[in-house]
Amino acid sequence: MSDNNEIRKQQTVLTDYFANMIDQGHLAHAYLLTGPKGIGKRALALWITQGIFCKNKIAGNPCLDCEECRRIESGNHPDVVHVVPDGLSIKVDQIRFLKSEFSKSGVEGNRKAFIIEDADKMTISAANSLLKFLEEPSGDVVAFLLTETVNRILPTIVSRCQLFELAKPSSAQLIAMLKKKGITTDKAVILGNLTDSLAESEKIAANENFDKLVRNICVWYLHILQEDARCFVEVQMSLLPLINNKDDEVILLNLIILLVKNSISVYYGKKDNIFVKFQAEFTGLIERLTADKITQAVELVLETRKKLAVNVSFQNVIEALTIDLSQCYHV
Ligand SMILES: [Zn+2]
Structure with missing residues (x-):
């Protein structure tokens, strides 16, 4: 029923x-x-x-x-x-x-x-x-x-x-459905913003590496924002070991897209609060950037998605993106 x-x-x-x-x-x-x-x-x-x-x-x-x-x-x-x-x-x-x-x-x-x-x-x-x-x-x-x-x-x-x-569910509807299925609020909010399909969200939620991937990618992004050089080694040390196939690559890239887009919302004072555990730290750092830089960052990541479609090595692509994002934010 x-x-x-x-x-x-x-x-x-x-x-x-x-x-x-x-x-x-x-x-x-x-x-x-x-x-x-x-x-x-x-x-x-x-x-x-x-x-x-x-x-x-x-x-x-x-x-x-x-x-x-x-x-x-x-x-x-x-x-x-x-x-x-x-x-x-x-x-x-x-x-x-x-x-x-x-x-x-x-x-x-x-x-x-x-x-x-x-x-x-x-x-x-x-x-x-x-x-x-x-x-x-x-x-x-x-x-x-x-x-x-x-x-x-x-x-x-x-x-x-x-x-x-049939109309696709809104993020809010999707988050509500995921919570009803027993997924924690923090995770449901990320999933609800990552896809527009309940089936797809549930599939990602069932991926045993997903929670760790979210945490590691948030640390990686935090280090980029902090100009902390650890972000360069983290690609190989903490991100790639969690990637087993093409689907995982897409999830990782979509998480990065969500992070840089979320930065725009944060910059303009919207409190969407998608990455709850990191939001306070993100906010302090993002507020120091300029509107141009955070917009360029989104373009960089979307460009990266195109590169992946033509079969460049995933590691190369993410390492290049780490350098590009660091330069975009800080140079
Ligand atoms: Zn009846």
Whole structure:
């Protein structure tokens, strides 16, 4: 139940819209819900389905507590069918099974709903089979197709569906979600500013080196701000040992981008306080810089990201950045 309470807060515009459509009896036959992994496409489809079947709905909003709502949430409602990829694809037999289920009248009422996850993974024959079904909907059926990549779905299918893109969460929403999942406030604030996806944040949070990387990179940045030469050896001594692959490289670089951007906020007196444990020390040092220098620093780091894209050695790139940043701030 928790996930579906959450979706109401995360996708307010869409849940309000769909509650209204349910209330007015104006639901369409097929919806295509699109957005990145972890954004809540499945939770939204379930929430709308609960709204359709709920015995105690209020203005189209499901109660999330009645037997209908609970059975939909747990995937045990006889009139709600889920299709997920069987291995790498959704096969034509899965769509045939779906159609046979829907040729019977509703087990308990006359309504039925189905949810196809990763709809872009349908084989061509599965997609064609579904297309015929969407063209001749039998009875009172609502279809939800979920995908991260709408351009991989047959245009003929897209044209049969109403398309809705789920909004990305704001930093504040993301931080709140991460805290609910048991991540400490300090860490959630950094993660919530580092990415715009819950799935991505959780993946980074699960990286066993992440906390240490944050601490070491903050020390490295502090030393740059203090003109302390230790920053040069720290690249090899305390940063690179925590980097195991390309994903880690991207995290490290994004942390540096966050540090230099945060410096702009600090300089202009905004108290975002992203790197809580170091913020007081950062603030004292950043206030002595000039607006030009802190802006140039952001450009330097963004340039560095471009260099990495063309496969220069990561160590060379970060060492060069350490020198460039030191000069930028202090020369
Ligand atoms: Zn209910």
